[in-house]
Amino acid sequence: MTDTMTPEQRSRCMAAVKGKDTRPEILVRRFLWKRGLRYRVNNRRLPGSPDIVLKKYKTVIFVDGCFWHGHEGCRLYKLPQSNTDFWRQKIHLNIARDYRVNVELRLMGWKVIRVWECEITPKSTRETVLERIYNKIIGLPPRNYDIPDSDINIAAEDTVDYR
Numbered sequence: 001m002t003d004t005m006t007p008e009q010r011s012r013c014m015a016a017v018k019g020k021d022t023r024p025e026i027l028v029r030r031f032l033w034k035r036g037l038r039y040r041v042n043n044r045r046l047p048g049s050p051d052i053v054l055k056k057y058k059t060v061i062f063v064d065g066c067f068w069h070g071h072e073g074c075r076l077y078k079l080p081q082s083n084t085d086f087w088r089q090k091i092h093l094n095i096a097r098d099y100r101v102n103v104e105l106r107l108m109g110w111k112v113i114r115v116w117e118c119e120i121t122p123k124s125t126r127e128t129v130l131e132r133i134y135n136k137i138i139g140l141p142p143r144n145y146d147i148p149d150s151d152i153n154i155a156a157e158d159t160v161d162y163r
């Protein structure tokens, strides 16, 4: 193996070797699969090409990288020191597109769940967030959780319902 991989490629490679992919999207998929939910991935026919599509529940899930999707106040969202304006503009366009995609999908009758990578990656909050995603998919009301609603992205989605 030559030493020409980027850190990201290397981590994917190592994950593949160990048979354990820890990318946020994979963690969500694996959890849903274990819970018996079946889905399709990267559906390009729907607005925004949702990461996970659960047709039976008319639900789509996006697992958003905190940098690319501009997670305000998140330690993973730090604009680079050089070309800062370029990056700011680029990410603001991404945020605007995400918003538009949410509206389009909801108007089509889909339930939209967005999860930040920083919610899924740490083991401390992962289980709670995954449970909440599951409940949101199958339509159970949220139970009492350790994490306040304000800390969880998907809670904000609950306030708007286009169905």
Ligand SMILES: [Zn+2]
Pocket (backbone or CB within 6 Å): 066, 071, 074, 075, 076, 077, 116, 117, 118, 119
């Ligand atoms: Zn974040």
